[in-house]
Amino acid sequence: xxxxxxxxxxxxxxELPMLTLADLGVLRDIDVVGDGHVVVxxxxxxxxxxxxxxxxxxxxxxxRGAGFDRVEVRVSLDPAxxxxxxxxxxxxxxxxxxxSPPGPAPSSDGPIPLTLLPTARQVRCPQCGSPxxxxxxxxxxxxxxxxxxxxxxxxxxxxxKEI
Amino acid sequence: xxxxxxxxxxxxxxxAYSGLLVNDAHWAFGTDFEDPxxxxxxxxxxxxxxxxxxxxxxxxxxDALVMSHRISEWTSNxxxxxxxxxxxxxxxxxxxxARLLLARAARADESLVPxxxxxxxxxxxxxxxxxxxxxxxxxxxxxxxxxxxxxxxxVRVLLFSTWRLATFxxxxxxxxxxxxxxxxxxxxxxxxxxxxxxxxxxxxxxxxDESRRRLVAALEALWPLWPELxxxxxxxxxxxxxxxxxxxxxxxxxxxxxxxxxxAAAGVPRPDVPRRAxxxxxxxxxxxxxxxxxxMLAEMQSVARAHPRGLW
Numbered sequence: 001x002x003x004x005x006x007x008x009x010x011x012x013x014x015e016l017p018m019l020t021l022a023d024l025g026v027l028r029d030i031d032v033v034g035d036g037h038v039v040v041x042x043x044x045x046x047x048x049x050x051x052x053x054x055x056x057x058x059x060x061x062x063x064r065g066a067g068f069d070r071v072e073v074r075v076s077l078d079p080a081x082x083x084x085x086x087x088x089x090x091x092x093x094x095x096x097x098x099x100s101p102p103g104p105a106p107s108s109d110g111p112i113p114l115t116l117l118p119t120a121r122q123v124r125c126p127q128c129g130s131p132x133x134x135x136x137x138x139x140x141x142x143x144x145x146x147x148x149x150x151x152x153x154x155x156x157x158x159x160x161k162e163i
Numbered sequence: 164x165x166x167x168x169x170x171x172x173x174x175x176x177x178x179a180y181s182g183l184l185v186n187d188a189h190w191a192f193g194t195d196f197e198d199p200x201x202x203x204x205x206x207x208x209x210x211x212x213x214x215x216x217x218x219x220x221x222x223x224x225x226d227a228l229v230m231s232h233r234i235s236e237w238t239s240n241x242x243x244x245x246x247x248x249x250x251x252x253x254x255x256x257x258x259x260x261a262r263l264l265l266a267r268a269a270r271a272d273e274s275l276v277p278x279x280x281x282x283x284x285x286x287x288x289x290x291x292x293x294x295x296x297x298x299x300x301x302x303x304x305x306x307x308x309x310x311x312x313x314x315x316x317x318v319r320v321l322l323f324s325t326w327r328l329a330t331f332x333x334x335x336x337x338x339x340x341x342x343x344x345x346x347x348x349x350x351x352x353x354x355x356x357x358x359x360x361x362x363x364x365x366x367x368x369x370x371x372d373e374s375r376r377r378l379v380a381a382l383e384a385l386w387p388l389w390p391e392l393x394x395x396x397x398x399x400x401x402x403x404x405x406x407x408x409x410x411x412x413x414x415x416x417x418x419x420x421x422x423x424x425x426x427a428a429a430g431v432p433r434p435d436v437p438r439r440a441x442x443x444x445x446x447x448x449x450x451x452x453x454x455x456x457x458x459m460l461a462e463m464q465s466v467a468r469a470h471p472r473g474l475w
Binding site: 041046047048049050072073074075076077078079080081108110111112115116117118119136137139141143147161163 | 202259328347352361362
């Protein structure tokens, strides 16, 4: 079990390679169900996340390398992934890589109110630490990120958006 | 013969060719993640008709599939890089929803899945996407129209996502675990789509005379297809009665309430144009579509149809 956990938790996200799947909260469960047989559950960050296949392949490779010859990767849709599952270590790794970590996710119960103004977030520039930042676009280089710019140091940066 | 177990070399990530040496040939026109519902409880709830559930999931899946393809046509064509990325992301989210919903439809009712030539590795959701004719698709007609200008994309995404978000908010309590999970996920995505298009709607309305003219023209052109979104097809009525689906008529008030907020902020009145009639009363949900859908499918499906056993 320890061996399986160590191997699975070492796998990094294909699009955010500074983060492990465990830090991202995508790795939901690891279960050794028999001799050399492990079942892993992962939750997609977004419905169309194109990295799911790469994650599956990476998990299979690492677990086989750790001596498990039967590796099953299952998809867990419920509950839906939320940025609140990103661990403190994951948030620190994002910030260290120049990506602004997400704030608390909004409640997604009940009707979702319309927001016509840019989402108000307290985002600090991961480069210079300035709170003077502005949203460029709610959609970024991957489904999970928004684009920001710092009005102090003028550097653009990504922010992992709260869902 | 010795069994070969692939063990990664230390420098595997540095070698661009290493992935090609693994024997993992897969269906050429989809992803190779075998089953998007692997490990998900797909049991049809007691006393729910599996054919109704399948037909209902297919409708929601086709809406997402067709809308996703239309929005994806904006990739590399949007007015600026940020909006190119935004529209591509919206298309990707919808494609993900389509994949799960088509897979759910296939799992509930296998008879929906077109039969493919022997040896085709296409998974059921891809068979549904690539091997059905236009009249077999159940999407609302709003999704299939030929793209116009950026104002048209803004209005179309706004109408579509406002309606779909209101639907998914209710679908979260579906008795079908898969639909409930897809909806819970989709709500978060659709909220971003709706708010993105709503902000652009207001921006274009309050921008220049030209941007406002184009926005109002787009709204008037699309408005005739708005009422169709709230028509109740018999399948939707049955799915709603069984507690697995949402009656579109029941979300009209919520969706129009949101849309009215956007129109008010933009200072744009509701268009006064009549709804587009069906053909002999039949609309998108009945498989009645315009010619543009056939053309779109021809482009989307032709390669997969030419190579139904395609592996790479």
